[in-house]
Amino acid sequence: MAVTALRTKDILYILDEIATEIIANKEFLTEIDSIGGDGDHGVNLERGFLGVQRQLEQLRDKDLSTILTLVGSTLMSSIGGSAGSLYGALFMKAGNVYRGKEEIMAVDLPIIFQACEDTITSLGRAKPGDKTMLDVLHPTTEAVSNAAGESSDLVYVMDEGAKAARIGLENTKSMIARKGRAMYLGDRTLGHYDAGAASLCLMMESAARSVKKLDSPDKPRAP
Numbered sequence: 001m002a003v004t005a006l007r008t009k010d011i012l013y014i015l016d017e018i019a020t021e022i023i024a025n026k027e028f029l030t031e032i033d034s035i036g037g038d039g040d041h042g043v044n045l046e047r048g049f050l051g052v053q054r055q056l057e058q059l060r061d062k063d064l065s066t067i068l069t070l071v072g073s074t075l076m077s078s079i080g081g082s083a084g085s086l087y088g089a090l091f092m093k094a095g096n097v098y099r100g101k102e103e104i105m106a107v108d109l110p111i112i113f114q115a116c117e118d119t120i121t122s123l124g125r126a127k128p129g130d131k132t133m134l135d136v137l138h139p140t141t142e143a144v145s146n147a148a149g150e151s152s153d154l155v156y157v158m159d160e161g162a163k164a165a166r167i168g169l170e171n172t173k174s175m176i177a178r179k180g181r182a183m184y185l186g187d188r189t190l191g192h193y194d195a196g197a198a199s200l201c202l203m204m205e206s207a208a209r210s211v212k213k214l215d216s217p218d219k220p221r222a223p
């Protein structure tokens with residue numbers, strides 16, 4: 001068996017799982033941001049994703065583009081800080097790319113991930129190696145693009161992306177922050193994760209796990 005397409009109910013399930021994962025990791029994200037930033041990343045994201053979870057119930061009959069755009073605007077208006085505008089823009093971009101589409105297939109993923117990476121790059125003006133969420137997004141985009149060229153199974157493509165995300169996150173430990181608040185700490189950020197890289201890695205891993213569950217005989221239900 002393979003998962004070859006994601007439709008509205010699957011996307012709602014994946015978003016609900018991502019929200020649950022982020023909320024469960026509030027302390028972990030806050031702790032990382034206390035070392036390299038101002039300690040608000042976990043609290044900020046929790047606020048945003050609680051808002052998203054409250055919204056999901058009303059989105060059952062909406063198309064993919066509307067769902068992703070609304071999630072983006074909720075995140076943008078409720079997270080605050082740098083991450084609010086970055087994650088907000090990322091999900092809104094995803095919504096924009098999917099306009100008019102009924103389902104997401106493996107071949108769509110490289111386009112969407114690249115569009116999200118370009119949005120984060122143009123907004124934040126960071127480069128890979130600057131110790132930001134881009135250090136997870138860039139290798140994930142690359143892995144997803146390669147995997148989608150090999151297989152139409154979304155379980156495989158998302159899993160490859162999640163593995164690259166984790167490696168990208170681990171690599172942030174050996175980087176010195178050059179963007180955001182953490183930049184002012186310079187080489188004191190060495191040896192620690194970047195907060196945004198950690199939250200994005202958790203989202204990617206959660207999405208990959210959720211897609212895998214869609215493949216099981218006991219398929220999950222939308223919230």
Ligand code: ADP
Binds near residue numbers: 080081086125132
């Ligand atoms: P703030 O820095 O305003 O307190 P958060 O703590 O919520 O916001 O988010 C910090 C995260 O945002 C960082 O760990 C980093 O991953 C990401 N970030 C900050 N600035 C940039 C940037 N210019 N480009 C990409 N990501 C960035």
Ligand code: MG
Binds near residue numbers: 039041
């Ligand atoms: Mg912060």
